[in-house]
Amino acid sequence: xxxxxxxxxxxATLFPLHTGEISNSTTAADVDGWDSVAHVQLMFLLExxxxxxxxxxxxxxIENVGDLVNLIEAD
Amino acid sequence: xxxxVIGIEESRKFACLSGDFNCQHLDEVQxxxxxxxxxxxxxxxxxxxxxxxxxxxxxxxxxxxxxxxSFTGPVYQGDVAAVAIQENGDxxxxxxxxxxxxxxxxxxxxxxVVSEQESRAGTAVYRFSPATLIDAQxxxxxxxxxxxxxxxxxxxxxxxxxxxxxxxxxxSVLLASTNIVGMKCPGERSIFKYLSIAFSEEGNDRTLAYKxxxxxxxxxxxxxxxxxxxxxxxxxxxxxxxxVSQTSYEDVLQAIGTQEGRGRHVLIVGGTRGMxxxxxxxxAASGADVTIGYALGRDDAIRVADEISAGGGNAMCxxxxxxxxxxxxxAMKSPVTDMYYFASPKIIMNNKEYIDKELLRNYIDFYxxxxxxxxxxxxxxxxxxxxxxxxxxxxxxxxxxxxxxxxYAAAKSxxxxxxxxLSSKHGQRLSVTMPRLPMTRTDQTSNVEGHLPxxxxxxxxxxxxxxxxx
Numbered sequence: 001x002x003x004x005x006x007x008x009x010x011x012a013t014l015f016p017l018h019t020g021e022i023s024n025s026t027t028a029a030d031v032d033g034w035d036s037v038a039h040v041q042l043m044f045l046l047e048x049x050x051x052x053x054x055x056x057x058x059x060x061x062i063e064n065v066g067d068l069v070n071l072i073e074a075d
Numbered sequence: 076x077x078x079x080v081i082g083i084e085e086s087r088k089f090a091c092l093s094g095d096f097n098c099q100h101l102d103e104v105q106x107x108x109x110x111x112x113x114x115x116x117x118x119x120x121x122x123x124x125x126x127x128x129x130x131x132x133x134x135x136x137x138x139x140x141x142x143x144x145s146f147t148g149p150v151y152q153g154d155v156a157a158v159a160i161q162e163n164g165d166x167x168x169x170x171x172x173x174x175x176x177x178x179x180x181x182x183x184x185x186x187x188v189v190s191e192q193e194s195r196a197g198t199a200v201y202r203f204s205p206a207t208l209i210d211a212q213x214x215x216x217x218x219x220x221x222x223x224x225x226x227x228x229x230x231x232x233x234x235x236x237x238x239x240x241x242x243x244x245x246x247s248v249l250l251a252s253t254n255i256v257g258m259k260c261p262g263e264r265s266i267f268k269y270l271s272i273a274f275s276e277e278g279n280d281r282t283l284a285y286k287x288x289x290x291x292x293x294x295x296x297x298x299x300x301x302x303x304x305x306x307x308x309x310x311x312x313x314x315x316x317x318x319v320s321q322t323s324y325e326d327v328l329q330a331i332g333t334q335e336g337r338g339r340h341v342l343i344v345g346g347t348r349g350m351x352x353x354x355x356x357x358x359a360a361s362g363a364d365v366t367i368g369y370a371l372g373r374d375d376a377i378r379v380a381d382e383i384s385a386g387g388g389n390a391m392c393x394x395x396x397x398x399x400x401x402x403x404x405x406a407m408k409s410p411v412t413d414m415y416y417f418a419s420p421k422i423i424m425n426n427k428e429y430i431d432k433e434l435l436r437n438y439i440d441f442y443x444x445x446x447x448x449x450x451x452x453x454x455x456x457x458x459x460x461x462x463x464x465x466x467x468x469x470x471x472x473x474x475x476x477x478x479x480x481x482x483y484a485a486a487k488s489x490x491x492x493x494x495x496x497l498s499s500k501h502g503q504r505l506s507v508t509m510p511r512l513p514m515t516r517t518d519q520t521s522n523v524e525g526h527l528p529x530x531x532x533x534x535x536x537x538x539x540x541x542x543x544x545x
Binding site: 013014016017033036037040041043044047048056 | 143145147168170177180182268269271289291293294296298309311313
């Protein structure tokens with residue numbers, strides 16, 4: 001599965017009420033409920049879906065979904 | 076939208092059904108010191124009630140293919156919860172709201188049961204047992220196996236629609252998940268955040284294995300895998316902060332070093348924990364006789380009184396519940412020279428766009444009407460000394476607005492105005508101190524990240540001069 005699709009699936013799973021389009025430019029502020037606690041949950045879900053390990057310390061520095069995709073693909 | 080209300084009796088039944096006797100659901104005294112401040116409904120109880128609402132719309136027996144649930148906020152016992160159902164083909168979403176906010180989102184797909192199969196779940200009615208205490212150092216890799224069981228009678232009484240149409244084995248898996256989180260891992264200090272389970276039809280296992288695969292220490296979030304030969308899933312649960320312990324009486328004695336308060340009688344309303352506990356110790360350490368007012372925390376009050384007595388101080392306890400207007404006034408042995416008012420509900424930030432009237436009323440009940448109730452009773456029973464000091468901690472949020480704190484600050488502000496008028500009426504007989512305090516490290520702020528000053532650091536400079544001036 002392409003990484004961006006894994007991110008979309010994780011966001012859809014954790015924030016099922018979010019109706020907006022998810023793209024590389026989407027930020028946490030665009031998704032209602034994506035706070036610091038939900039961010040950690042999102043990373044856990046992404047690890048399950050993508051099968052890849054995510055550096056949680058680096059993940060808090062991302063600015064948008066594009067950065068997150070790059071972070072996952074870099075590992 | 077359908078609604079339901081879960082009270083403490085239903086929560087007790089649910090504990091017997093699931094085995095999850097975690098104190099945050101059943102023990103109102105301990106729950107005061109936990110993040111939600113009051114007993115809350117089990118997340119899985121809310122989920123099963125929402126499924127029970129959904130089951131009313133079904134005419135035939137059904138099973139889940141998969142289910143995902145996020146628990147985004149608490150449902151307090153006795154509060155109304157409303158369920159909105161959205162169906163999109165096989166995909167169903169239940170949104171549960173309580174007190175104007177979304178508290179749970181449950182997403183699942185179902186299949187109609189075409190043939191009954193032999194049940195893999197046993198029958199069990201659980202009895203109380205204490206939950207496991209696990210700390211952050213030992214949680215990663217923690218694992219175990221949970222038997223699958225459901226008691227049909229209790230399940231039918233709690234979820235009548237669901238249990239007539241829903242798969243008993245799958246019920247037992249959902250119940251096992253709350254047992255695992257609330258009792259085993261993270262156990263006593265848990266908050267259930269998220270559940271995801273996929274079910275297959277094949278398989279015979281009668282137990283469910285769990286293991287902590289990931290733990291993130293800053294958020295204290297654990298990812299726990301669930302598995303057997305017909306279940307695969309995961310849980311996210313928070314290992315919540317340990318209730319804050321306040322400075323010991325011995326250390327307060329050393330910090331005070333004088334007996335300027337000798338001959339005073341200080342009543343501390345809400346003196347059993349947090350800021351009130353420290354104020355009690357400061358007053359006692361300064362040589363005053365103290366009366367510790369408690370609402371629910373009788374054991375906490377006795378603990379503080381015993382600690383003071385063991386250190387050579389003089390303390391007694393008195394039940395004062397300002398919400399219920401209960402004051403065991405006959406326990407007061409002498410007129411009060413000083414009254415410290417620390418009675419407070421759990422301080423909750425309002426995340427809505429509008430004023431939360433219920434929250435505002437609750438704060439006003441404590442900070443304004445509760446204060447007036449205590450002063451009124453003491454006055455009528457002639458238990459206020461001729462010259463009286465009143466100390467009421469206010470908040471920096473009165474003049475430094477903080478998002479979500481309007482209701483709290485407004486009620487504190489009203490208490491300030493009330494005391495100002497009282498002081499004006501009684502002149503020099505009544506001395507009022509109402510400092511606007513910053514956030515301090517107590518149970519109220521145990522989940523606030525970053526450094527906060529300790530209660531003793533804040534209160535010692537404020538209360539010591541009161542005693543020195545007596």
